[in-house]
Amino acid sequence: MNTVSSPATPAAAEPEHAASYLQDGHGIKSWIMTLDHKRIGVLYLISILAAMFLGGLFAMLIRTELLTPTKTVMEAETYNRVFTLHGAIMIFLFIIPGIPAALGNFVLPLMLGARDVAFPRLNRLSWHLYVIGALFAIYSLIHGGADTGWTFYTPYSTTTTSAVVPIVFGAFILGFSSILTGLNFIVTIHRFRPPGMGWFRMPLFLWALYATAIIQVLATPVLGITLLLLIVERVLGVGIFDPTLGGDPVLFQHFFWFYSHPAVYIMILPAMGVISELVSTFSRKHIFGYKAIAYSSVAIAFLSFLVWGHHMFVSGQSPMANMIFSALTFSVAIPSAVKVFNWVATMYKGSIKMDAPMTYTVAFILLFGIGGLTGLFLGALATDVHLHDTYFVVAHFHYTMMGGVLMAFMGGLHYWWPKIFGRMYNEKLANIASLMIVVGFNITFLSQFIMGSLGMPRRYYNYRPEFESYHQWSTAGAYLQAIGFILVAVYLIHSLRRGRLAPANPWGSATLEWRCASPPPTENFAQQPTAGDPYDLKPLVFDPKLGGFTYRAESAEGVA
Amino acid sequence: MIHSIPAVLASLVPLRASNAFWLPEEGTAAAGQVDWLFNLILGISVFFFALIAVLTIYFLLRYRRRQGIEAGQPPTHHTWLEITWTVIPTIIVIVIFYFGFTGYMDMKIAPENALEIQVTGQKWQWLFSYPNGHVDPDLHVPVDQPVKLIMTSEDVIHGFFIPDFRQKMDVVPGRYSTVWFNVSRPGKHIIFCTQYCGRGHSDMSAWVVVHPPGEYEKWLTEVGDEISKLPPAEAGEKLYLTRGCKQCHTIDGGASTGPSFLGMFGRSETMKDGAKLTVDENYIREAIIDPQAKIVAGYQPVMPTYKGKLKDNEITVIIEYLKTLKR
Numbered sequence: 001m002n003t004v005s006s007p008a009t010p011a012a013a014e015p016e017h018a019a020s021y022l023q024d025g026h027g028i029k030s031w032i033m034t035l036d037h038k039r040i041g042v043l044y045l046i047s048i049l050a051a052m053f054l055g056g057l058f059a060m061l062i063r064t065e066l067l068t069p070t071k072t073v074m075e076a077e078t079y080n081r082v083f084t085l086h087g088a089i090m091i092f093l094f095i096i097p098g099i100p101a102a103l104g105n106f107v108l109p110l111m112l113g114a115r116d117v118a119f120p121r122l123n124r125l126s127w128h129l130y131v132i133g134a135l136f137a138i139y140s141l142i143h144g145g146a147d148t149g150w151t152f153y154t155p156y157s158t159t160t161t162s163a164v165v166p167i168v169f170g171a172f173i174l175g176f177s178s179i180l181t182g183l184n185f186i187v188t189i190h191r192f193r194p195p196g197m198g199w200f201r202m203p204l205f206l207w208a209l210y211a212t213a214i215i216q217v218l219a220t221p222v223l224g225i226t227l228l229l230l231i232v233e234r235v236l237g238v239g240i241f242d243p244t245l246g247g248d249p250v251l252f253q254h255f256f257w258f259y260s261h262p263a264v265y266i267m268i269l270p271a272m273g274v275i276s277e278l279v280s281t282f283s284r285k286h287i288f289g290y291k292a293i294a295y296s297s298v299a300i301a302f303l304s305f306l307v308w309g310h311h312m313f314v315s316g317q318s319p320m321a322n323m324i325f326s327a328l329t330f331s332v333a334i335p336s337a338v339k340v341f342n343w344v345a346t347m348y349k350g351s352i353k354m355d356a357p358m359t360y361t362v363a364f365i366l367l368f369g370i371g372g373l374t375g376l377f378l379g380a381l382a383t384d385v386h387l388h389d390t391y392f393v394v395a396h397f398h399y400t401m402m403g404g405v406l407m408a409f410m411g412g413l414h415y416w417w418p419k420i421f422g423r424m425y426n427e428k429l430a431n432i433a434s435l436m437i438v439v440g441f442n443i444t445f446l447s448q449f450i451m452g453s454l455g456m457p458r459r460y461y462n463y464r465p466e467f468e469s470y471h472q473w474s475t476a477g478a479y480l481q482a483i484g485f486i487l488v489a490v491y492l493i494h495s496l497r498r499g500r501l502a503p504a505n506p507w508g509s510a511t512l513e514w515r516c517a518s519p520p521p522t523e524n525f526a527q528q529p530t531a532g533d534p535y536d537l538k539p540l541v542f543d544p545k546l547g548g549f550t551y552r553a554e555s556a557e558g559v560a
Numbered sequence: 561m562i563h564s565i566p567a568v569l570a571s572l573v574p575l576r577a578s579n580a581f582w583l584p585e586e587g588t589a590a591a592g593q594v595d596w597l598f599n600l601i602l603g604i605s606v607f608f609f610a611l612i613a614v615l616t617i618y619f620l621l622r623y624r625r626r627q628g629i630e631a632g633q634p635p636t637h638h639t640w641l642e643i644t645w646t647v648i649p650t651i652i653v654i655v656i657f658y659f660g661f662t663g664y665m666d667m668k669i670a671p672e673n674a675l676e677i678q679v680t681g682q683k684w685q686w687l688f689s690y691p692n693g694h695v696d697p698d699l700h701v702p703v704d705q706p707v708k709l710i711m712t713s714e715d716v717i718h719g720f721f722i723p724d725f726r727q728k729m730d731v732v733p734g735r736y737s738t739v740w741f742n743v744s745r746p747g748k749h750i751i752f753c754t755q756y757c758g759r760g761h762s763d764m765s766a767w768v769v770v771h772p773p774g775e776y777e778k779w780l781t782e783v784g785d786e787i788s789k790l791p792p793a794e795a796g797e798k799l800y801l802t803r804g805c806k807q808c809h810t811i812d813g814g815a816s817t818g819p820s821f822l823g824m825f826g827r828s829e830t831m832k833d834g835a836k837l838t839v840d841e842n843y844i845r846e847a848i849i850d851p852q853a854k855i856v857a858g859y860q861p862v863m864p865t866y867k868g869k870l871k872d873n874e875i876t877v878i879i880e881y882l883k884t885l886k887r
Contacts (some may be wrong), residue, residue, distance in 0.1 A: 009866060036863075045684035058873055071573035073760050074758070076759045076762075077759055080756075080759065080761075118770070134812040140689075147758070149756050150841045153716075153717060153755070153756070154717075155716050155717070155733065156756070156757060156758065159715070159716065159862070160758065161860055179796060183854060214762075235779045240580065243732075243733045243734025244733070245733075248734070249717055249732060249734070250732060250734065250735075265711065283631065284625070284630070284631040285632075285638045286633075287636070288636060289636075289637045289638075289642055290636065291637070292637070292639065293643055301678050312731050313718070314730050315730045315731055315732070316729070316732050316735060316737045318670055319664070319665065322664070323661050325656055326661060327657055327661075329655035330654070330657050332651050332655065333649065334646060334649055334650055334653070336651075337645070337649045338642070338645065338646055340612060341642075341645045342642075344612055344616055345617070345747070346639075347616065347619040347620070347623065348619060348623070348634060349624060349631065349632030349633075349634050350562065350619070350621050350623045350631045350632070351624075351625045351629065351631040352619065352620055352624050352625055353624075353625040354620065354624070361621065362616060363805065365612065365616060366609075366612065366613055368611060369608070369612050370614075373604075373608060373609055374605065376601050376604070376605060376653070376656055377601050377602075377605075379653075379655050379656070379657070379660070380597060380601065380657065380659070380660025380661075380663075380666045381660040381661050381663070381664030381669065382593070382594050382597050382659070382661075382662075382663030382726075383594060383597055383598050383601065383660060383663075383726065384660070384728075385594075385664065385667065385726065385728050386594055386598075386723070386726040388728055388754070389719055389721070389728070389754035390754070390757060418651050448584050449582075450581075452584065453583055453598070453723070454582065454584050454723070455584050455724075455750075455752065457719075457721065457724025457752045457753070457762075458754075458756075458759060459755045459756040459762075460761065461761070461762045462762040462763055463751070463762060478573070504709075535636075537631075538633070556773060559751075
């Protein structure tokens, strides 16, 4: 063997069973009162997976109800609550915090070679606020749940008798959690970059998290104010949005989308960051067009603030405003397209291994491609008028959010799982499950595209019989996905105890988190390492003895 | 003019979009133009998706990891390639934007001579008021005549959507919104509500009935004095079915948003404030004109007022109808 551990990877050279952050403290209190970013990341991971399970359960209820054109298993009032909770839980409790708060919290300081985030106490507060916000949502659920749809449109939301206030207040609190995480990440990235890591030597996941954090900090307060105004109108009867009290219902839509459009980029930008890491690692290639990808993240973050009006093309907004918002909307398409081309180009002449994270990466590129391209139909005014508020929009949204964000989250989860828990999962089962999820996903939502362009409106409890077969295909696909996700849960939980011990660098990535042990010790690194090019994978070679990658002896100097 | 390209091309292409299984029937000429743009974007999308998918799958197979073969080291960026794949999509989206915008403006600006019909959305029914004062649950229009709808809502936001015309507009309380269309063939087309409005949202549909030349005027005079021609209770039943009563009040004693009409007349009811009263002509009249004045215990004050929407003789026949609903 002519390979030894590089001096730049001190942790990798240490024995595998050095005290990890997982062993540092026992009992519930050592977890919920922890200041360690890794433990907070794990707490977030458990919380968002619980939210995903709950949201998924509601999705199954929706799809089951829609098997027949009239009542299948529940009443209309129940159905309206179920789809509201599905949307609200998935958006506010799963997708928004998913990648940044769970994976980002764990990975960001490690990628910087840092000890922790800049404000560990603030970080813990973020998670505590998340839990409090989630409890309000559950309180609303117990009290019958809200029936407004996750968009809370007025005046329906201010006049319905369902439990709107607790869930809106929950979303209000979750906003603070999101703001604090964003603030923490901005400061950490500014202050804690290691020697050798200039802005353009930052891993692209950090660029994505940085761009996301800016949106979180700037846009979320608007949601907070909007939701507060909604509560003020409902509880105190002050006329803001309800025309019978002298308010303007369309004003709410402007406020709401001023946050909620940037919010979809809070969701998708970190996902794009994950994909940039994964496509490079599993192709064993330097990322193609680093600067273009980094700049496009920032461009998307900036443009995301200027396109909210495209949710309101048929709301009564003036044709002039519609024209401007349509034009601005198309401008977002370009940086997104550039990223996709860069990822595909990264694979060119690579050495591609279809491990589970890469399977999800390919799924992301293709499904997000469909999600993005179908956005063209919705950005164009004439076609949007027809497609607005139909299943076409539902399918488009799920292709970007589920085909996009969720696939990237799954890819990232499988990629960092060995780092987080120090165990490898069953690769074969992972590939089978990913195939079931991807196939099921397409069956579910391709049929919804067709239904939508045929005119099937969204949020319908009863529907016309000509849509029945599309709905049944959609439901069948959803069940297949559910089986896939259950399989994922089974092998991941199994891996926690029975999985093979993970090497420090199982995939051969050059970013810094792979230079400490799996799982990392509490202090991450004995001293902050020096960063090199995060995508220079050439010096990394596979060592069958370790079951992972390590630095070539001769190149050790160059890396340090 | 570039503006007319969609119309010209749509007429040249033999396979009309209405034949495509993914789009509904084309009820208007404007729908044909929307479909032309839809299919143009579809073509562009299929091309780009195929490009990405073929390259991705080719790379996955061609460059799959093999023992002893390392990844190549092609350049990590290529300025001209990157400029190309930025500029081409930019040009394409500008083209799509342009046709989307001009097509939209054509569908937005109604001609001067359009026939105006008033539309009211309420939970959970559409009501169409015609120039002679007749109110109908369906939209009746003459063929080959521009029709402009002036729409408002009684309660929450509704969405007015005719898939066959590719037309949609939110119907907002406290303001007016409009759509217009010109239908070229007699027929029937479905109207959906597309803005979520509660329990009956998915049942809030109606029909567009397109009359052959001359028939629309005939229909309008026929229905115009219907109320005075029918026996009172029968006229009342017709109003019950068509003017938004049945959405919340059953006639079989079943529970719904409002109290059932079965056996209501002459019944003693307890009000929200504890007062008791007997349902008589005057109470029913008040409940229709000022619904929030006295709410029956156990119900929410959610009924919209019918003041100015039901005429005196219409309220009278509704009361006559309620009298016939005995237990």
